[in-house]
Amino acid sequence: MDNELKQVVEQAQAEAAGVSDIPTLQALRAKYLGKKGPLAAFFARMKDVPADQRRAFGQSVNEARSQVEAIFQSAHEALEAKALAAKLERERVDITLPGHGPVTGTVHPYTKVVNLLTDFFVGQGYVVKDGPEVESDYFNFECLNIPADHPARDMQDSFFLEGGNLLRSHTSPVQARTMQDHTIELPFKIICPGKVYRRDNDATHSHQFGQIEGLCIGEDASLANLERTLTDMFKYLFGDKAEARFRPSFFPFTEPSIECDVSCFECHGKGCGLCKGSGWIEVLGAGMVNPDVFRLNGIDAEKYQGFAFGIGIDRMAMLLYGIDDIHRFYQDDLPFLKQFGKR
Numbered sequence: 001m002d003n004e005l006k007q008v009v010e011q012a013q014a015e016a017a018g019v020s021d022i023p024t025l026q027a028l029r030a031k032y033l034g035k036k037g038p039l040a041a042f043f044a045r046m047k048d049v050p051a052d053q054r055r056a057f058g059q060s061v062n063e064a065r066s067q068v069e070a071i072f073q074s075a076h077e078a079l080e081a082k083a084l085a086a087k088l089e090r091e092r093v094d095i096t097l098p099g100h101g102p103v104t105g106t107v108h109p110y111t112k113v114v115n116l117l118t119d120f121f122v123g124q125g126y127v128v129k130d131g132p133e134v135e136s137d138y139f140n141f142e143c144l145n146i147p148a149d150h151p152a153r154d155m156q157d158s159f160f161l162e163g164g165n166l167l168r169s170h171t172s173p174v175q176a177r178t179m180q181d182h183t184i185e186l187p188f189k190i191i192c193p194g195k196v197y198r199r200d201n202d203a204t205h206s207h208q209f210g211q212i213e214g215l216c217i218g219e220d221a222s223l224a225n226l227e228r229t230l231t232d233m234f235k236y237l238f239g240d241k242a243e244a245r246f247r248p249s250f251f252p253f254t255e256p257s258i259e260c261d262v263s264c265f266e267c268h269g270k271g272c273g274l275c276k277g278s279g280w281i282e283v284l285g286a287g288m289v290n291p292d293v294f295r296l297n298g299i300d301a302e303k304y305q306g307f308a309f310g311i312g313i314d315r316m317a318m319l320l321y322g323i324d325d326i327h328r329f330y331q332d333d334l335p336f337l338k339q340f341g342k343r
């Protein structure tokens with residue numbers, strides 16, 4: 001190949017190497033390989049070349065043309081590869097970044113206790129019953145053996161409404177409503193979780209709190225059955241080491257009545273701040289259903305006996321989770337509520 005052709009190839013090589021984008025490269029390629037390019041000029045000179053050298057000359061020009069085409073081809077491929085690499089880099093997804101999971105709430109400690117106790121009692125064959133929160137004097141007091149002049153009414157300072165109704169001061173009216181419901185066959189076992197209202201307000205009392213009332217009626221339901229049920233419930237809530245203690249008490253709707261304490265799960269009976277040094281924590285009231293309550297609600301008191309108990313939901317949650325103030329249940333304090341997990 002003569003020097004002139006070599007120069008053209010070298011110049012094409014040098015210029016192509018300096019190009020950084022494809023349109024410029026294509027323009028440059030057209031400049032070298034187009035009709036007005038240096039290689040076309042060589043072909044035009046063909047007619048002036050002596051006949052015996054024409055074949056060799058033609059071969060040299062063709063060879064130079066092939067080389068220039070190859071130069072531009074490889075430059076084009078290099079630019080394409082570079083552009084692809086840049087695009088991949090630009091659009092790279094960092095798979096090590098944490099994802100955006102859905103935000104879910106947590107279960108309120110009050111609800112957790114309701115769920116726990118419901119699980120336990122349903123497992124024991126109890127049925128969950130519900131009732132109105134605005135209750136009549138009759139269901140809230142009268143048919144639970146608390147007549148108008150009974151001093152036990154003073155134990156439940158209530159919110160009375162116009163027309164003689166009140167915000168129910170306990171969940172016991174649901175018991176009376178169930179006993180009077182003739183579609184429900186005896187014997188039966190029910191629990192009644194729900195909100196109740198009293199005019200109370202300090203660190204352990206709120207005007208609104210939750211109760212789960214339980215009632216078991218059968219021909220041979222006994223105090224021993226009641227004590228076993230409550231002892232099992234404590235072990236379910238507080239662990240196998242939990243013990244129950246029963247003391248005599250008074251409620252107008254049960255006879256005999258008992259107060260029930262659980263062994264302190266902080267100190268296991270040694271005495272600490274939680275149990276005020278006694279080793280026991282007062283948890284609930286219970287007893288055998290007073291036959292007068294049966295009579296007031298149309299149940300044969302000669303044939304049937306039963307036991308009942310009332311558990312404070314908020315109080316149980318305070319004990320289980322170490323909560324110091326009952327008002328925390330109603331303050332919508334997210335950092336407080338988020339401690340309780342999703343189940």
Ligand SMILES: [Zn+2]
Nearest residue numbers: 264267272275
């Ligand atoms: Zn203790």
